[in-house]
Amino acid sequence: MGVSKKVVEAALQSKLNPTFLSVLDTSGGCGASFMVEIASAAFEGKRLLERHRLVNAALADEMKEIHALSVTKALTPQQWQEQAQTSKTS
């Protein structure tokens, strides 16, 4: 059971066209739990809840198999740049 990291990545890649994408299998390999960091222009002008909804929708099919999806970052490309800058300098 579960889905592979590749499947999750492919779904997010095709549906949200991210400028940054990191998918981490946090289930220890069984594909039931993932941690996602994503930057996409699709998030522009959207609240956090709506951004998460976009991610959930992009993974609607996969979610049937995924037990836990943690979206730790859902940023616009610009926000991504900014936080990358701050984390570098701090």
Add this chain to the structure above:
Amino acid sequence: MQSASRTLTALFRGSTRHNSGARASLQQFYSRNFSTSGEEFDSHSDFKPVHKPDQDVLSVKEQIDADIKANPVMLYMKGVPGAPQCGFSAMATQILQIHGVPFAARNILEDQELRQAMKTYSNWPTFPQLYINGEFIGGCDILKKLHESGELKEMLKSVPRN
């Protein structure tokens, strides 16, 4: 219908738990479950959602409507606040406790009908699910972000404290 089936599950569980004297325990359960209204014996009374007696006949959707209306902070979670059965639900509970707001919780693991209904109702695939003042806020990740940014504190200002 809804609450009848819920009580029925409780009855089943009760009767398997007390194998000896099944009839006596059945009677016990009858008196325990039908004398009080809308009581769910699995949740801690501190966190029990506010009930009006006549809500027993409500559909699942009406029940959710009523819950999020009656409870300014309403959490749908796996397990109960005193014993969460999932790390994400545990974190949500902890964050709310940090803010010291009273909140009600429903254990979706105890109610498959509610569990499925919540996914549709909130258009959200996972648990926990948090409602503040009747508005869907999100899951654990969002709650954590709102907590860190200080937005949660603002949102909870309107909630009356005990």
